[in-house]
Amino acid sequence: MSEEKRSFSRIQVRLKALARTMHSIDSPQLFTGDAIDFSAARDDLFSKSKLPEELINFLTEMDRKLDRVIGLLSQDQVRSDFSMDIEVTEISGAGLKFRSTDHFEPGQPLEIILYLSQAPLRMAGSKGCILDKEADTGLYRFEFVDMRGSDMEAIVQFVFKEQREQIRNSKM
Numbered sequence: 001m002s003e004e005k006r007s008f009s010r011i012q013v014r015l016k017a018l019a020r021t022m023h024s025i026d027s028p029q030l031f032t033g034d035a036i037d038f039s040a041a042r043d044d045l046f047s048k049s050k051l052p053e054e055l056i057n058f059l060t061e062m063d064r065k066l067d068r069v070i071g072l073l074s075q076d077q078v079r080s081d082f083s084m085d086i087e088v089t090e091i092s093g094a095g096l097k098f099r100s101t102d103h104f105e106p107g108q109p110l111e112i113i114l115y116l117s118q119a120p121l122r123m124a125g126s127k128g129c130i131l132d133k134e135a136d137t138g139l140y141r142f143e144f145v146d147m148r149g150s151d152m153e154a155i156v157q158f159v160f161k162e163q164r165e166q167i168r169n170s171k172m
């Protein structure tokens with residue numbers, strides 16, 4: 001997230017996230033959730049079917065509800081592996097800023113899971129390193145180091161969606 005190599009937009013946010021320390025940045029990533037929203041693929045599948053519209057609506061709603069239930073059930077497992085709570089205050093495709101009651105050192109490798117949306121549950125994860133702690137704000141700067149393409153896409157889509165919302169709200 002250094003100024004010299006910034007190529008992503010960043011926004012101010014207030015997101016919950018979880019973290020775990022890693023022995024090395026080369027350690028395998030523990031979080032394997034898929035951050036991509038499959039609603040477009042689901043809609044495409046149903047649009048090509050010859051099912052009645054009422055049945056399609058029912059199946060689509062049932063699928064959404066099952067996604068929520070599965071997401072809620074999996075949160076217990078995620079919580080046991082990622083025990084540190086952090087609050088993200090700024091995010092971009094390159095990294096984020098966060099506050100935490102835990103103490104971190106520059107260069108310390110972490111794996112972070114971001115809650116991009118509560119309903120429907122959308123999470124994205126990444127490995128990375130603590131760059132530093134800002135003296136004036138007490139915020140940690142975290143740089144994404146090893147991120148799957150689907151997680152990167154989810155974060156970039158989230159940032160663009162929030163930027164569009166901020167632009168709409170500023171014009172009102």
